[in-house]
Amino acid sequence: xxxxxxxxxxxxxxxxxxxxxxxxxxxxxxxxxxxxxxxxxxxxxxxxxxxxxxxxxxxxxxxxxxxxxxxxxxxxxxxxxxxxxxxxxxxxxxxxxxxxxxxxxxxxxxxxxxxxxxxxxxxxxxxxxxxxxxxxxxxxxxxxxxxxxxxxxxxxxxxxxxxxxxxxxxxxxxxxxxxxxxxxxxxxxxxxxxxxxxxxxxxxxxxxxxxxxxxxxxxxxxxxxxxxxxxxxxxxxxxxxxxxxxxxxxxxxxxxxxxxxxxxxxxxxxxxxxxxxxxxxxxxxxxxxxxxxxxxxxxxxxxxxxxxxxxxxxxxxxxxxxxxxxxxxxxxxxxxxxxxxxxxxxxxxxxxxxxxxxxxxxxxxxxxxxxxxxxxxxxxxxxxxxxxxxxxxxxxxxxxxxxxxxxxxxxxxxx
Numbered sequence: 001x002x003x004x005x006x007x008x009x010x011x012x013x014x015x016x017x018x019x020x021x022x023x024x025x026x027x028x029x030x031x032x033x034x035x036x037x038x039x040x041x042x043x044x045x046x047x048x049x050x051x052x053x054x055x056x057x058x059x060x061x062x063x064x065x066x067x068x069x070x071x072x073x074x075x076x077x078x079x080x081x082x083x084x085x086x087x088x089x090x091x092x093x094x095x096x097x098x099x100x101x102x103x104x105x106x107x108x109x110x111x112x113x114x115x116x117x118x119x120x121x122x123x124x125x126x127x128x129x130x131x132x133x134x135x136x137x138x139x140x141x142x143x144x145x146x147x148x149x150x151x152x153x154x155x156x157x158x159x160x161x162x163x164x165x166x167x168x169x170x171x172x173x174x175x176x177x178x179x180x181x182x183x184x185x186x187x188x189x190x191x192x193x194x195x196x197x198x199x200x201x202x203x204x205x206x207x208x209x210x211x212x213x214x215x216x217x218x219x220x221x222x223x224x225x226x227x228x229x230x231x232x233x234x235x236x237x238x239x240x241x242x243x244x245x246x247x248x249x250x251x252x253x254x255x256x257x258x259x260x261x262x263x264x265x266x267x268x269x270x271x272x273x274x275x276x277x278x279x280x281x282x283x284x285x286x287x288x289x290x291x292x293x294x295x296x297x298x299x300x301x302x303x304x305x306x307x308x309x310x311x312x313x314x315x316x317x318x319x320x321x322x323x324x325x326x327x328x329x330x331x332x333x334x335x336x337x338x339x340x341x342x343x344x345x346x347x348x349x350x351x352x353x354x355x356x357x358x359x360x361x362x363x364x365x366x367x368x369x370x371x372x373x374x375x376x377x378x379x380x381x382x383x384x385x386x387x388x389x390x391x392x393x394x395x396x397x398x399x400x401x402x403x404x405x406x407x408x409x410x411x412x413x414x415x
Contacts, residue, residue, distance in 0.1 A: 001400045011150035012095050015142040021083035021177045022220050029059035029176035037082045046108040048160045058186040059176035065159050072411045077194035080148030081178030085384040094136040101132045110136030116387045131392040143390040144383035144413025148200030155402045167406035175362050183362040194371050199363040202377040205394045208341050209375035210331045211356040212364045214290040215323040218283040220304050223315050226277035237314050239279035246307035263288050267296050282352035324364040334372045349372045
């Protein structure tokens with residue numbers, strides 16, 4: 001495809017805007033700064049001629065590129081999230097482009113102790129000669145998911161400047177708060193008006209993800225008895241110590257993200273707070289098989305019973321909530337979604353690789369809200385940390401794949 005891609009320039013701009021979400025916030029979106037990027041995206045879309053581009057009060061960007069064919073093509077949505085993870089700072093990101101990468105270690109200049117080594121990142125070994133973007137060593141990069149945002153924006157630019165490319169109606173959706181599991185809490189499905197969709201939030205070139213974890217969230221509250229420590233003998237029951245005992249009971253050789261891989265599920269503590277009277281722990285529960293979530297929770301609650309059993313007079317409360325489910329249960333009912341992606345990748349010179357995500361996307365929940373929504377690669381790698389990187393060529397190939405994909409949907413639709 002002969003085209004002057006704009007994806008890298010857009011990406012380098014977008015990552016400098018701090019859009020971290022906050023899991024402890026009750027506002028919508030969880031941080032107002034996410035709208036700083038969303039406003040820019042609306043302005044850029046309007047400048048392209050996408051007339052209905054708009055930002056709503058909840059932080060969602062909606063836009064439409066009208067159909068230019070007489071066929072009744074299903075309405076396709078492309079979605080990415082503007083927020084970045086709270087696991088690592090996203091303030092003051094300074095992106096660096098490593099041109100014509102030679103597969104040597106990448107020392108990040110603002111903290112030379114941060115070294116991205118190909119030995120630790122097998123995919124990076126395949127990127128010789130490509131142009132790699134990293135952060136400078138003190139922040140994450142934000143390729144998750146600003147690579148996806150930039151790819152969709154470049155797709156919009158291509159379609160608005162190449163009216164000869166036939167396609168049905170294309171919907172664009174940019175969401176806030178995906179990283180904290182609230183990405184589609186307030187999405188307006190009627191306004192979106194899509195039949196099928198694809199998130200742009202995947203990793204390696206060629207990856208097509210039609211399966212994610214199923215996920216629950218769990219909070220355990222431990223209750224003790226607080227009293228002045230000077231007069232506490234045989235009276236004080238310290239909830240912090242109960243929580244500590246509970247954590248010590250968790251297995252060291254399994255049951256956790258650091259000891260599992262492939263299709264193994266896990267239980268992961270993500271937040272702790274409290275004092276002597278009450279201490280609370282928050283967990284995420286993950287597995288590809290939805291039925292196993294309750295088994296993981298039962299095991300976790302057994303540890304809570306054991307911990308409080310060691311402190312007579314203490315008690316606990318166990319709260320579970322659904323977060324998202326494995327999209328495969330829905331996507332498999334519409335095999336053409338993946339078949340068309342495969343054709344588009346082949347036309348782009350990309351090897352199609354079906355994969356499973358040890359995580360979730362907005363598409364996980366959107367699939368169960370009535371819009372089948374698998375995921376397509378962006379090139380984002382080592383996300384949520386200072387070693388995050390992305391290949392410019394991967395992002396360009398993703399744009400090219402989307403251009404072919406909208407054409408495949410048009411071609412495969414009967415008149």
